[in-house]
Amino acid sequence: MIATIKEIIGGAKSLLVGMSITAKYGMSKTVTAHYPFETLDITPNFRGHIDLVVNTKTGKHKCISCMMCQRTCPSGCIEIKAEKPEGAKKKQLVEYHLDFTKCSLCGNCVEVCPTKALEYSNEYNLVGTSRHDFHFELVERVVKRADAMGIVVVEEKAEEPKPEKAAAEAPVGDDNSE
Amino acid sequence: MIPHPDPTQETLVLNMGPQHPSTHGVLRVLLKMDGEYVIEAEPVLGYGHRMHEKMGEVRSHNGFYANVGRMDYGGALSFAHGHVLAVERLSDIQVPERAEYIRVITTELNRVASHLLWIGAFLLDLGAFTPILYSFDDREIALDLLEHVTGARITFSYFRVGGVCNDIDEQFIEGTKKFIKRMRERIPMFHKLVTGNIIFRKRVEGIGIIDRDMALRYGVTGPMIRGSGIPYDIRKVEPYSVYPEFDFDIPTYDEGDCMARHKVRMDEIEQSLRIIEQGLEKLPDGPVMMEKVPKKVKSGPGDTFMSVEAARGELCYYLATDGTDTPYRMKIRSPSYSNLSILKEVTSGILLSDLVAVMGSMDLVIPEIDR
Numbered sequence: 001m002i003a004t005i006k007e008i009i010g011g012a013k014s015l016l017v018g019m020s021i022t023a024k025y026g027m028s029k030t031v032t033a034h035y036p037f038e039t040l041d042i043t044p045n046f047r048g049h050i051d052l053v054v055n056t057k058t059g060k061h062k063c064i065s066c067m068m069c070q071r072t073c074p075s076g077c078i079e080i081k082a083e084k085p086e087g088a089k090k091k092q093l094v095e096y097h098l099d100f101t102k103c104s105l106c107g108n109c110v111e112v113c114p115t116k117a118l119e120y121s122n123e124y125n126l127v128g129t130s131r132h133d134f135h136f137e138l139v140e141r142v143v144k145r146a147d148a149m150g151i152v153v154v155e156e157k158a159e160e161p162k163p164e165k166a167a168a169e170a171p172v173g174d175d176n177s178e
Numbered sequence: 179m180i181p182h183p184d185p186t187q188e189t190l191v192l193n194m195g196p197q198h199p200s201t202h203g204v205l206r207v208l209l210k211m212d213g214e215y216v217i218e219a220e221p222v223l224g225y226g227h228r229m230h231e232k233m234g235e236v237r238s239h240n241g242f243y244a245n246v247g248r249m250d251y252g253g254a255l256s257f258a259h260g261h262v263l264a265v266e267r268l269s270d271i272q273v274p275e276r277a278e279y280i281r282v283i284t285t286e287l288n289r290v291a292s293h294l295l296w297i298g299a300f301l302l303d304l305g306a307f308t309p310i311l312y313s314f315d316d317r318e319i320a321l322d323l324l325e326h327v328t329g330a331r332i333t334f335s336y337f338r339v340g341g342v343c344n345d346i347d348e349q350f351i352e353g354t355k356k357f358i359k360r361m362r363e364r365i366p367m368f369h370k371l372v373t374g375n376i377i378f379r380k381r382v383e384g385i386g387i388i389d390r391d392m393a394l395r396y397g398v399t400g401p402m403i404r405g406s407g408i409p410y411d412i413r414k415v416e417p418y419s420v421y422p423e424f425d426f427d428i429p430t431y432d433e434g435d436c437m438a439r440h441k442v443r444m445d446e447i448e449q450s451l452r453i454i455e456q457g458l459e460k461l462p463d464g465p466v467m468m469e470k471v472p473k474k475v476k477s478g479p480g481d482t483f484m485s486v487e488a489a490r491g492e493l494c495y496y497l498a499t500d501g502t503d504t505p506y507r508m509k510i511r512s513p514s515y516s517n518l519s520i521l522k523e524v525t526s527g528i529l530l531s532d533l534v535a536v537m538g539s540m541d542l543v544i545p546e547i548d549r
């Protein structure tokens with residue numbers, strides 16, 4: 001009998017202790033963010049889908065079409081088309097097709113790249129109504145991103161590199177990108 | 179085995195799952211019931227099978243980084259740790275010391291996050307909604323810290339054969355120190371809010387008792403065997419990585435009921451915090467990746483067996499290679515699978531609501547069972 005009464009009192013006390021904690025936290029500051037109205041800062045290290053690095057001097061990508069990323073990708077989501085134009089010494093990237101629906105973000109492609117031409121984008125708000133919305137054409141994206149960063153694309157003149165022009169325009173591009 | 183239909187119609191067969199919320203995924207439990215009492219509970223697996231072992235046999239070692247996180251969404255880094263250690267042992271790769279320290283620090287942080295996830299889910303199973311809000315508040319901080327280093331929140335793909343892919347920075351170290359301080363204040367709060375609560379105690383004390391003998395017979399590991407009074411932890415009995423350099427205890431409780439398992443996990447959070455604290459103090463300088471990492475990690479013909487302590491128990495990788503960069507055979511012994519095998523014996527003759535408590539206290543992660 002006494003044990004039962006003790007248990008009831010002890011139990012009621014434990015509930016009050018729990019309630020007091022709830023009350024204490026109920027009065028304190030809200031810990032959640034009300035999403036569409038406020039957003040949290042995303043760390044710059046966030047790994048979104050891959051993107052080609054924009055060269056801030058020329059406004060172009062650094063890819064040399066060595067196909068290492070395509071070969072190392074365990075999911076087979078990268079497809080590269082490269083051509084060798086008449087008279088040119090090097091292969092040139094024509095299409096860099098990323099099928100993001102297959103990608104599991106292991107990062108092997110970024111690490112294997114010999115010219116560090118790949119980076120992770122910071123896009124986390126990806127949404128689409130069909131799976132084709134997640135097929136990215138990275139060469140097109142480079143043009144758009146260079147435009148958005150305010151970099152003037154330097155056209156390569158065959159056999160006639162102009163270092164003065166590139167050097168003169170580089171600081172402008174750097175300022176705008178930051 | 180499907181329970182036989184009962185001609186006397188005294189019993190009924192009930193399907194729990196595969197979409198039941200308290201089965202935490204696509205686990206189906208076939209129950210033979212007498213009223214509200216469970217006579218026999220039979221787990222039916224295979225609804226989420228994705229052939230991870232087979233994938234390991236067609237992908238190179240490097241290609242498997244992304245798979246380990248998909249097996250255990252709660253403690254992905256422990257799974258990655260086991261995999262890279264197995265490959266490194268197989269191909270005699272020496273990892274820089276700093277990388278091993280970073281691996282241990284991040285794995286323990288991930289273990290804390292995993293246990294916090296468990297507390298929330300377990301109490302949600304028991305009908306208590308409040309604690310998950312508190313535990314997810316803390317877990318969010320741990321995941322933010324890990325996201326800052328690894329770039330992802332759940333499926334990290336952070337460990338590489340030969341090191342880790344990113345170095346930790348001052349922001350992570352400061353944030354982790356703050357997190358440790360915060361958690362030390364929050365653990366007593368959890369004990370007040372949850373462990374002492376009379377409703378919780380009535381639901382878990384003396385429920386689902388696993389004695390030492392039964393635990394050994396079924397080969398359960400992790401917090402479940404430690405809740406039955408056996409101090410079995412791979413980090414102590416078969417130390418790997420840099421764990422021998424840390425001072426930590428293995429919490430055990432003799433009762434073997436759901437309450438003991440709850441207490442073990444609460445104490446383990448504290449022990450993990452101790453390991454992280456010591457790791458940050460002792461953290462050596464140097465590179466985080468070995469020099470000259472081969473693009474294809476080739477290893478001579480042979481096999482290896484590596485076991486590590488994941489958040490849910492003993493995790494083993496068996497790798498056999500024939501000299502290429504792809505394993506010939508990969509076998510994974512995941513902890514939840516063995517832990518689940520005890521369900522039939524431990525739940526015969528208990529109430530249906532207690533079965534939910536027992537399954538919750540097992541900390542089942544279904545993708546790891548159906549891998």
